[in-house]
Amino acid sequence: MKIVVVVPTYNEKNNILTLISCLREEFVRLSNHEWQLLVVDDHSPDGTGQLVRNAMGTYPFIHLSEGEKTGLGAAYARGFDYAINNLSADLVFEMDADLSHDPHYLGPMVEAIEQGADVALGSRYIFGGALPPNWGIDRQLFSVLGNIVARAVLWVWSVRDFTSGFRATRVKGFLDQIDFSKLLSKQYAYKIHLLYSLHELGAVIKEVPIVFVDRERGYSKMPTNNILDSLRVVFTLRYRQLEQFIKVCAVGTLGFVIQTVVYALLLKFSSIASFNAAVLGAEAAILVMFPVNNWWSFRNSAVGGSSYFKKLFQFNLVAFGSMAIQWLVIYLANGFFGSGWISNGLFYIIGILLGLIWNFTMYKKVVWRV
Ligand SMILES: Nc1nc2c(ncn2[C@@H]2O[C@H](COP(=O)(O)OP(=O)(O)OP(=O)(O)O)[C@@H](O)[C@H]2O)c(=O)[nH]1
Ligand SMILES: [Mg+2]
Missing domain, CATH: 3.90.550.10 (Spore Coat Polysaccharide Biosynthesis Protein SpsA; Chain A)
Structure with missing residues (x-):
């Protein structure tokens, strides 16, 4: 070396x-x-x-x-x-x-x-x-x-x-x-x-x-200002992380709205079965969320050129992973608690939160890894 x-x-x-x-x-x-x-x-x-x-x-x-x-x-x-x-x-x-x-x-x-x-x-x-x-x-x-x-x-x-x-x-x-x-x-x-x-x-x-x-x-x-300077650096880094997380949550909310609107429109104006409409809605949300995250939440490590579609594909897989996690959480909750408010309410929310953590982690470690 x-x-x-x-x-x-x-x-x-x-x-x-x-x-x-x-x-x-x-x-x-x-x-x-x-x-x-x-x-x-x-x-x-x-x-x-x-x-x-x-x-x-x-x-x-x-x-x-x-x-x-x-x-x-x-x-x-x-x-x-x-x-x-x-x-x-x-x-x-x-x-x-x-x-x-x-x-x-x-x-x-x-x-x-x-x-x-x-x-x-x-x-x-x-x-x-x-x-x-x-x-x-x-x-x-x-x-x-x-x-x-x-x-x-x-x-x-x-x-x-x-x-x-x-x-x-x-x-x-x-x-x-x-x-x-x-x-x-x-x-x-x-x-x-x-x-x-x-x-x-x-x-x-x-x-x-x-x-x-x-x-x-x-x-x-x-x-002499070393301690203050160090604290400034540490908290700025922390804040940047938090800011990114908030942006990812906002884009996630946008995705939820898009999915729901597309789903409702398909049900109303087409003869597509509801489970297929849900998947199409999810895909529409993904196609909007990826560029928005790329341009906004992960601006500092934005992807472009030839790797754009590879990353879009990864983003898709991550989203499917998140859905699988949510599905599994509710499925297990149903097994343990039956289909009451605990499974359909509490564990629905827990599933969404776990999905969010999964998404954020994978975005950082895989999709927008610098
Ligand atoms: N080129 C350059 N070297 C610096 C500067 N400030 C510090 N250094 C060097 O960086 C190294 C670490 O600095 P030190 O003054 O030893 O800092 P410290 O180890 O925290 O303090 P002490 O324990 O008292 O030695 C030393 O080799 C310094 O000469 C600078 O502004 N420019
Ligand atoms: Mg020294």
């Missing part, structure tokens, strides 16, 4: 050379892969960039991208772009320059990828991982609580360390699917959005325990 370790730096002159020499040792040790280091420096006033340029004379595996300072997320966006397009990376690492992320973990993280993971997370919150013991209780608490809030609001319990900055991500099918200019934060909170997008893409995320070491040299660049 071509692996690029992206390291953003801002005023890291006291750390960068130590990191480079540690990385070099690891690159030699793990030489069954092709390793590159990409330093993303934002014209650090302390001359970090110059130190890197000097080192490039000795070590050909080093690359440097220099630009204006607009935040950690913006620096990484530049770095990802460079790693993918200029260095043809298969796997990209995110790693801090201040030696908080021990290069010895590169090996186990690559191993996790080799074993089938799409994202390997250096995790402080699984067995074997740890926060720096010398962090004050307030900082530990912020980190732990921040993580829990992100996981709870986004409802992703399968990932323990959502905010870890030490990661490896497969490019093909994952990092190359992300539009970095659309990440909601140019600061540290880009990490939350990126990991959430990868999770939405269906990435297999594996956590590898790491002991996070406090930086010994230099100073922290974490912006």
Whole structure:
């Protein structure tokens, strides 16, 4: 694999050379892969960039991208772009320059990828991982609580360390699917959005325990508004989900109206049997719901061109699935409770709700999977 370790730096002159020499040792040790280091420096006033340029004379595996300072997320966006397009990376690492992320973990993280993971997370919150013991209780608490809030609001319990900055991500099918200019934060909170997008893409995320070491040299660049920015990102992502769900419900209601109107018209003006009229009504609703969802609810992942009819077909199958679920729920309820108000009223509604959840899930995971 071509692996690029992206390291953003801002005023890291006291750390960068130590990191480079540690990385070099690891690159030699793990030489069954092709390793590159990409330093993303934002014209650090302390001359970090110059130190890197000097080192490039000795070590050909080093690359440097220099630009204006607009935040950690913006620096990484530049770095990802460079790693993918200029260095043809298969796997990209995110790693801090201040030696908080021990290069010895590169090996186990690559191993996790080799074993089938799409994202390997250096995790402080699984067995074997740890926060720096010398962090004050307030900082530990912020980190732990921040993580829990992100996981709870986004409802992703399968990932323990959502905010870890030490990661490896497969490019093909994952990092190359992300539009970095659309990440909601140019600061540290880009990490939350990126990991959430990868999770939405269906990435297999594996956590590898790491002991996070406090930086010994230099100073922290974490912006003071980091907590607020992270909350903004987390709630914006949640809101987008909710908004999409509401739109899908609205389109579903429209579909119900169309089905009913077509059914009634067919019964009145044609000699079609009622069970056939119901199916024709459903198909008419489907033919309207698909383009409306495509143009409105799933605008960001709208399909077009040659895949349009394939997706329409999938949408049809999903709708049949939903009908089957509703049928089964009422059928079972009839078996258990007889044909009273429980089956025909309560379980009719439950069937519709389950059908809705099925539809929404399949729309996201199959029909409009980004
Ligand atoms: N290029 C670039 N790098 C940045 C920027 N902000 C932070 N970094 C780098 O990103 C990495 C993480 O920043 P840190 O300051 O260590 O953040 P932190 O680990 O949360 O804080 P500490 O625990 O105090 O170190 C370091 O390598 C920084 O030099 C930025 O705006 N541009
Ligand atoms: Mg740090």
